[in-house]
Amino acid sequence: MEKSERRPIPLAVSLAGLRLIGAGAVLGLALAVPAAPAQADPPRPPATTQDQPDEAPEG
Incomplete structure (x- = not known):
């Protein structure tokens, strides 16, 4: 068997x-890592109902 000639690589x-x-x-x-889901809007506070008093009384 002959040895393969080895050439130096620069x-x-x-x-x-x-x-x-x-x-x-x-x-x-x-490409292998799954994409992060889009950030949803931050949760909003619940809507006020008529059972809750107003924050500032009218003058």
Whole structure:
């Protein structure tokens, strides 16, 4: 069996490849995580009824 010839890879090419792999991993995680549901409006206080007295008496 013959040994495969190993050629040195320049550092710039190696770093570019690692960046590409990292970007793909980040994109994959972003797509895999379910989106958060939209925030609903905060709950409103209950509407006043006629059984409750007015806050400020009329003058």
